[in-house]
Structures are given as C-alpha cells and as structure tokens.
Amino acid sequence: MPDLPVHAIERAIAAIPVAGLDADLEGLGARIEVAAEGAGAAAVRVILGFPVAGLREALGSAIEAAVRGACQASRVAVSIEAAIVAHAPQGTLSPLPNVRNVIAVASGKGGVGKSTTAVNLALALVAEGARVGILDADVHGPSQPLMLGLSGQKPESRDGKTFEPLVAHGLEAISIGFLVDQAAPVIWRGPMVTQAISQLAFQTAWHDLDYLLVDLPPGTGDAQLTLSQKVPLAGVVIVTTPQQLATEVAMRGLRMFEKVGAPVLGIIENMSSFICPGCGHEDALFGTGGGEQLAAACGVPLLGKVPLNSAIRAQTDAGRPPLVAEPQGPVARRYREIALRMAAGLARRPLPRSYKFFKNATRDEQ
Secondary structure, eight states, X not given: OOOOOHHHHXXXXXXXXXXXXXXXXXXXXXXXXXXXXXXXXXXXXXXXXXXXXXXXXXXXXXXXXXXXXXXXOSEEEEEEEEEEEOOOOSTTOOOOTTEEEEEEEEOSSXXXXXXXXXXXXXXXXXXXXXXXXXXXOOTTSOOHHHHTTOTTOOOOOSSSSSBOOEEETXXXXXXXXXXXXXXXXXXOOHHXXXXXXXXXXXXXXXXXXXXXEEEOOSSSSHHHHHHHHHSXXXXXXXXXXXXXXXXXXXXXXXXXXHHTTOOEEEEEEEEEEEEOTTTOOEEOTTOSSHHHHXXXXXXXXXXXXXXXXXXXXXXXXXXXXXXXXXXXXXHHHHHHXXXXXXXXXXXXXXXXSOSTTOTTOEEEEO
C-alpha cells in the first residue's frame, strides 16, 4: 500500500457526526491522531473533552468506516479516549481542591423537579465513565440522602477538618441532610445557610472528580448568590417546566448567574409531557414550547426534555433512580443524552488562564 494519506484520513474523521450532539468531531474539539502501524495498517486515536463510554462502539465503527473510505487499509485500530479538563470559572475564583468542574443545577422556583434532575444527571455522567460528586445545597429541603438511599448515614472526618463524602452507585455525595435530624426543620437565617453551603463546598474531601454537581435551592436568594460569588462554577444548568409561570421565574435565575459571570450551559425542560401508561396518549399538562422559548430568548441551548413518568418518582424515592434501577431503559437513555450534551457544551468552553494553580487539571480516561 502507498504511504498512508494521513491528512485525508484526519479530514474524513473530523467530519463524522456524533449522534445526539448536533455536531461533528471537529465541532466537538476532538484531537485526532493518525499513524501507520505496519504494512497496510492504520492506528487512529481520537481524544474528546467529555466522557465517551456510551459513544465508543458506534463512534469506533464510524471512524473505521471513514478510514477505509479514505484509504485501502488492511487493518484499522481505533482508540477513543476522554481527557476531561478543568474549565475557567467565573471571575478570579480558584478551583475547589480535587474538583475539575463545578456545575450548578438551578431553578427559579420550587416544584420543577430540580433535585431529581440533578441526581439523575450526576448518575448519567457516572454511567458515561466520569468521576462525579453531588453537593446537596438545598439546606431547607435536602433530598439527595433519600434519592441516593443514604438516609440515616453520616459522613466521617478523618482529619477533624474535612468531611469524607458518602458514596452511592459510584457517586460521591455530601448533604446537610447527613448532618441534621431528618425529622427536624432547618430553621436557619440567611447567614447560617450561606455558611453551611460554604462549609459543604470547601470542607469536603472530594476524590479527584471530573464533575461536581451542586443541587441548589430554588430561587435567587442569599444561598444562590453566595454560591455564585464564592464557588468556582464552570457552568450552570437551569431546570424548568414548560408553563409560562416557571419559565419567567427561571429566566430571572438565569440572568442572576449571567451577572456574576457564571456560564449557563443550557436549559432542561422537565415534565414536558405526560404519557398515559395505559393507553399511550400524550398530554402536555403544563403547556408546550416553554423550554425552547426560554432557551431562544436567553441564547443558550435546550439540552433536552424529560416527560412526566411515575417510574422516575417511584425509583428515585426508593433510593435507586432510573440510571440505577433501569440503566438501559428509555428514561435513563434520556438523562444520558442530556448529560452528554451538557458535558460536551462545557468541553467547548474556555480553559483556565493558567494551569499553574489547577492541581490535576486534566484526567485521561482510557
């Protein structure tokens, strides 16, 4: 075989569209390496900035086909890897120790399924091969202990200064719900709430995380403002339902994050419709198009829609969210698609001005 047409192969690979991400490999910032490997053989290495476990099989087949279409290779070896890096937070904030990217999951109002969305996004990233933690910052209504099946457990402190996160389903977690009596109301004023959130964020001994998702309390009060000013956010995701009441309040929350320089990665429309389990009829109980309109008005992507589904409620209340209870089911697939769009969007954002102060700024996932 003549010399390997490396540039032609690279161009063919770069043009491969990635299902569910509305972009080709070039648009996703893939690093592509092509080399000859013996007589008539080609070795291809593709590196992406987000977890790729769910993409490997289909993308590997597409890459092999592209190589064979560009040359007469007798054998093609394909390696697809993730190199997840720390992205620039807002302002001049320094990163959390051992955490590459902090992503806040926020909503303008309560009752839109933000906490359920947060835990399923976190578990979806775990399923895609990332190292993930979740910080339950909803001090007055901590939900993550129940959702993760960790109710009644308490974190340890090995050094007397930091908490060791609890672990469930491969996900590290910390919550005020681990530290207070579950039956007792948390009657704290604003300064106590913000101090508690700061302690949970900065005094938890996270273990080399690619992503830390923060389940914020609803609204735009002291807790949200404190976190957006003190915690280094690589991005924010806004959860809303389709009706106008929810989207108008969600827009106010989104604008708050924009004012402090925290990048908004996109909108998730929860409870987009209800599909009757008996007859299959689909009903838009909360209206239609709210998520699309909010995303368009704010110039951010709509990451996806999640329908009302009784299984989500039942499984999450039982401490086994859909990503755990039915990892191959349609609901789990929907959350994985949304999480992948979120991670891919973050991967295209600016890198830190300097990696000097970023310990473990990159993790290669083979």
